[in-house]
Amino acid sequence: MKLRGQDLPRFRRKLQEWFSGQRRDLPWRRTKDPYRIWISEIMLQQTRVAAVIPYYESFLERFPDVRALASAPQEEVLRLWSGLGYYTRARNLQRAAREIVERHGGEFPRNLEDALALPGIGRYSAAAILSIAYEEPLAVLDGNVARVLARIEAIRGDPRESARWKRLQQAADALLDGRAPGAWNQTVMELGATVCTPRAPVCLLCPAAKWCRARQLGLTDVIPEKRCKRKPIQLLLAAAVFTDRNGRTLLVPPRDATAGEEVSPLFSRMWQFPAVHVRRDAKPELRRYLAEEFGTAALKTAELEALEPVRHGVTFRAITISAFRVRVPRLPRSAGSRSIELGNLTKLPVSNLTRKIARAATAPGRPG
Numbered sequence: 001m002k003l004r005g006q007d008l009p010r011f012r013r014k015l016q017e018w019f020s021g022q023r024r025d026l027p028w029r030r031t032k033d034p035y036r037i038w039i040s041e042i043m044l045q046q047t048r049v050a051a052v053i054p055y056y057e058s059f060l061e062r063f064p065d066v067r068a069l070a071s072a073p074q075e076e077v078l079r080l081w082s083g084l085g086y087y088t089r090a091r092n093l094q095r096a097a098r099e100i101v102e103r104h105g106g107e108f109p110r111n112l113e114d115a116l117a118l119p120g121i122g123r124y125s126a127a128a129i130l131s132i133a134y135e136e137p138l139a140v141l142d143g144n145v146a147r148v149l150a151r152i153e154a155i156r157g158d159p160r161e162s163a164r165w166k167r168l169q170q171a172a173d174a175l176l177d178g179r180a181p182g183a184w185n186q187t188v189m190e191l192g193a194t195v196c197t198p199r200a201p202v203c204l205l206c207p208a209a210k211w212c213r214a215r216q217l218g219l220t221d222v223i224p225e226k227r228c229k230r231k232p233i234q235l236l237l238a239a240a241v242f243t244d245r246n247g248r249t250l251l252v253p254p255r256d257a258t259a260g261e262e263v264s265p266l267f268s269r270m271w272q273f274p275a276v277h278v279r280r281d282a283k284p285e286l287r288r289y290l291a292e293e294f295g296t297a298a299l300k301t302a303e304l305e306a307l308e309p310v311r312h313g314v315t316f317r318a319i320t321i322s323a324f325r326v327r328v329p330r331l332p333r334s335a336g337s338r339s340i341e342l343g344n345l346t347k348l349p350v351s352n353l354t355r356k357i358a359r360a361a362t363a364p365g366r367p368g
Ligand code: SF4
Pocket: 148, 151, 152, 195, 196, 197, 201, 202, 203, 204, 206, 207, 208, 209, 210, 212, 214, 215, 220
């Protein structure tokens, strides 16, 4: 049933009442400050709410406004983002902060075109920020909203397919409550996140049930159509965790400078342990790489002590890392490398993959 006439205001009212009573109390819902809403929207991309909250709080404590973010060293921005993943978001966030200071007087732009011109801001983020912060009548469409709308309107097929996505955007635009667009968008997003979930929608508790065609037709299991998952590419890496007598280790720079073009992106272009792609046999290949990289004859014979293998997924890549501890009296050096206490790695921007390797090296029962 298409929502028309009197049904549309009833539908909106019912959902809004539900949202007033059931909304989760989230830190970014206690503000209308566009800067804070923007930070939350970027952090929430592909990341769970519970994982975002502590990052959101510490990020804002250190960068309470756009000027503080714009003027900070990039390394510090990345350090505060470390562990949250998808680090391009943090780099774009700071580039956008600088543009906002330079071109928009330090205020997040109010119109869609200017917002879309900022690095890291797509149609979804722009609509979310502008509607929530400034009450601009822009309907959001993300995975959660698309699922809710596809079910309500019984739109079959892959929602990400471009013509279908357009149709869903039209449905979102038609349902938007222009008098309170920010609250409306959050209502539909909340419904998708908490009730109309991908696997087991809780239709009995759903305020939209009366209007939901998928429910009426018994199609909630097949709408939206599941996407075919890309088969993961298996990658093997070997990494060296050097430790000297003082418990310090060595990290190499966050660029493509050391381990070859193809390795650094797997560490999100952050500080990392020396690592190399493995073709056949981790130990000799790592040993060869270390000797070439650090030019120290002693490394040719240094003992490589195997740690628990580390597994990590990055988008469609399934990475297995054979990590080895290399005990040395003095840490070797290569261009731009840094030494740091193994237990203090998070003082530098490091990826989750690097954290996992460090955990393997400091796991209980493992001598330091
Ligand atoms: S009735 Fe069920 S399928 Fe329909 S919107 Fe509500 S939770 Fe989703």
